[in-house]
Amino acid sequence: MKKLIKLFVAVYLRLVVKLLLFRNRSYIVAITGITNKSTTRKAVVNALNGRIKQSIGTTTKGYNTEVGLPLALLNIELNDQKLFTWIKIVLVAFVKAVILKLPDILVLEFGVSEKNDIKKLLKIVKPDIGIITNIGFSDINPQTSINEILDEMKIFVKALPKNGLTILNADSLEWALLAQVSKARVVLYGLSDNANVQGSNLLIDTTGTHWAIDGYKFDTNSIGRHHLYAGLAAEAVYRFIKDYEI
């Protein structure tokens, strides 16, 4: 019974969100990978905010699954799994889908931990720009192999439109495998020489993480190499949106 309710809610929310997105026609930037999705999402929002004329929006933490993503887009919080809560959500979701005004650009996370996760999310949202942070063993689900995660990423890349953008980590081993299935233009980011958005002068110290792109300095108080990657991917998004006047 519980499974049936969950299935119904998932299908219903998908349809409702389709209505919401159809009404608003927001431009979608989606981020997937094993880790660093949330940091990259925030970095993209920071990189775009105030630098382009369009309005930017994003979701909150953890809302990156088949049910979580629609709820995030509809701006609905799920605090418990009681039947009454779901009934309320079903009613509120439709109203929100009809009246909610979304920003011009939406930055979303696509959570992936097992086979078909990406397919399910693509049924809800079709991204225009896709970022892959990294691919590796997902310890969030020991039942899933790296190859299965890689296949999910290929599905994600294949779904990006011709006039869209695939943003891949040049420092990862898998970028070439993913680039070859992309219809969209591919931009690489990283420290490697083949990166289109190449970071340099990386410094991590007690004050934060610091790097440069084409001579321009970037800093964050946050510590760790993953912040560099988030920043580089975000810059790739900014450049594309600016150059192509999305």
Add this chain to the structure above:
Amino acid sequence: MPRQTDDLELSIIKQIEIRASEKSDVVSLAQGIPSFDTPDFIKNKVIEYIQSGRVAKYSLAPGLLELRELIEESLELERMYYDFETEIIVTAGSIEALTATFLTILSPNDEVILLSPSYVSYLQSILIAKGHPVYVSLNEADGWSIDIDKINKAITNKTKAILICNPNNPTGTVYSKKDLLSLANIAEQNNLIIITDEVYKDFIFDKETRETYFSIAEESKYRDRIVRIYSFSKAYAMTGWRVGYLHTEQSLAKKILAVHDTLVTCAPVVSQYAAIAALQMNQNEWKVYFDEYKTRRDLMCKKLDEITDYLDYIKSTASYFIFPRLKTQNIKHYVDSKNLTFDILDKIGLAVVPGAPFGPSGEHHLRLSFGRTQEDITKGTERLLKYFKSL
């Protein structure tokens, strides 16, 4: 041949709880256990994770990547910047974090300065790592504040670390930013590590104190010598799940990780999922619990106001403990806090914790927990009054 564990004994809090469990109709204001169950949101999420087959295997030694990422994000909201990949370790509760840290940093007979009174089990953690605890009294007359001069004087060439509990268990004190920075300065001058246990940081009842709460780990200048510890036990009513974390600069984290791996391999994976759910939970839900704890504190203070012939107390700013001082001259046949506690348990069925095990300046105090229900608080304090009057 003496063994390392010969000096260890079960902490007094657990001794009291065991003795209390052997009796009927005991009201316990002893152990720091929230009376609430773990929130439904967390339990339901964990059930989903169990059913999808995700909890049966070890995680990576430092913990699930997703959990560490969430921890990094939650720390950033509190102005603390640590790399989830190399500087955060998920542990089997805060006491494992503490023990792993001491086993890492101490050589035999190294000294650790700890404030008195502070949490009972710190002592055992230091002893098991062959360290030597050096108590420095807090200033009770000044609301249990830190006495920086006394700390300075207690430092020797064997001192390796200073351990603080902020907010402090059992006094409920929140230390000032000024004192904490002075402490960090002392640590810098003497090349010491500061271990800060902040499991009660979510229980600060005064709005202004809560909004200006300062963790020493916010100060990036000192991040190379800070180990900060947090547990999900108290704020999320998850004491039984045994999950917490520590964060510190990466070279020390790497060393602690090796010890953590030796002790527990990894924190219980099912509990790590519970921690993920806790961090994803709408944090406004916590307000319901918080308001109730505040009500309970006020109730306990009101009830203690009826016993002022026998004790006086400083109203707790934080945590869920009050640490009243006994007016020993008014208590007939008084020997010490430990004897009194066992007598109270035996005669009127009330479990409370004696002050002495919290450190030398804890003697002649009792620790009372208001983590329990309002009914328990009312019953317990009424029994205490009855006990004193019956002497």
